[in-house]
Amino acid sequence: MGSPLLFILAVGAISLVAGFIGSLLGLGGGLIVVPALTLLFHVDIRLAIGASIVSVIATSSGAAAAYVRDRLANMRVAMFLELGTTLGAITGAYLAGIIHPRFLFILFGLILGYSAFAMLRGRRRSEEEEVQVGPWARVLRLRSSYFDDAAGEEIIYQPVRARIGLALMYIAGVVSGLLGIGSGAMKVPAMDLAMDLPIKVSAATSNFMIGVTAAASAGVYFSRGQIDPFIAAPVAIGVLAGALAGSHTLGRIGSRPMRMTFVVVLVLIAAQMLLKGVIG
Amino acid sequence: MDTAITMLLRIGVLLSVGIIAVGMAIAFVHEPVSFSTSPGAHFPNTIGEVIAGVRYGSGQAIMMAGLLVLIATPVARVALSIVIFVIERDRLYAAITAAVFVILMIAFAVG
DSSP: OOOHHHHHHHHHHHHHHHHHHHHHHTOOSHHHHHHIIIIIHOOOHHHHHHHHHHHHHHHHHHHHHHHHHTTOSOHHHHHHHHHHHHHHHHHHHHHTTTSOHHHHHHHHHHHHHHHHHHHHHOOOOOSSSOOOOOHHHHHTTOOEEEEETTTTEEEEEOOOOHHHHHHHHHHHHHHHHHHOSOOHHHHHHIIIIISOOOHHHHHHHHHHHHHHHHHHHHHHHHHTTOOOHHHHHHHHHHHHHHHHHHHTTGGGSOHHHHHHHHHHHHHHHHHHHHHHHHHO | OHHHHHHHHHHHHHHHHHHHHHHHHHHHHHOGGGOOOSTTOOOOOSHHHHHHHHHHTOHHHHHHHHHHHHHHHHHHHHHHHHHHHHHTTOHHHHHHHHHHHHHHHHHHHHO
């Protein structure tokens, strides 16, 4: 690699884009950071993954302040579901040696592909057949509202199927523990499809949650010496700036274009996973 | 609740950016040799090593300290939430967040 300054500026610029997109869609940004570091800058894959886990935390913390303030992130939903993601992450770490990653990449790719298809088709639910609010969603007081800048009105929503959501988050946590990737790609469809959250709330809440899951694995990466400050620092600063910009943009985007963008990105991630699983 | 969490996140982010920037500046002025992205390079990977490096004034260690502050921010957010729920006498959510915190600590301990 040429000049260190050039390296830092280039990595910072790419990370800025990753943070912006990641914070808008509720994803970690590893999707962009890992291939950029390994393919463009020939960074060792282990160090790229270490930088990617830092980018997930930066995306989450950089955007969360604005999402909490604007009530786009539902903190009750997040804290309840974090039970599943963190427990899943530990399980995943234990299973790591037992299950073959290739099999997992294929399975995860298929799940994401199906999620993209289901999100594209949209909810079949018509206005009159309201899903009944179960005891869990009621006891947990998950109902909330936010002001949608794009629609120009207050949106009141009632999350449902809290138990299914929790189970899906556990699986998402296992996957992220096993594959070392942020499971935002699975969290957003789970909240959107199973729990009936508005798409923007799903993205902002996922963004709020991914930092906690990633922090759990970041400790491991740190002690294994996978976090190189000269790579992770420009990534962190770039991503934080991008996430800050993204968090002020989400409210103003229409829900439909946002959903479509998410579906496209989901298809890309699914393809990337399947490719990794097949080629190895 | 919202205000306290927002404040904590802002402070955590600003603090880490500030520390990383200082570390980067020092590294640029004093240690251009240590700029390496090769897999063989060594960098601090224990808290003790980071603290020792910061005392010594190593730019690399200061950058790492800033990264650790960033990593600790979501954990601090969970800890603060427990306190707030307890103050608000919200037993259910105090228990949920406390459980998340315990799981996180187990993750750190076994990892």
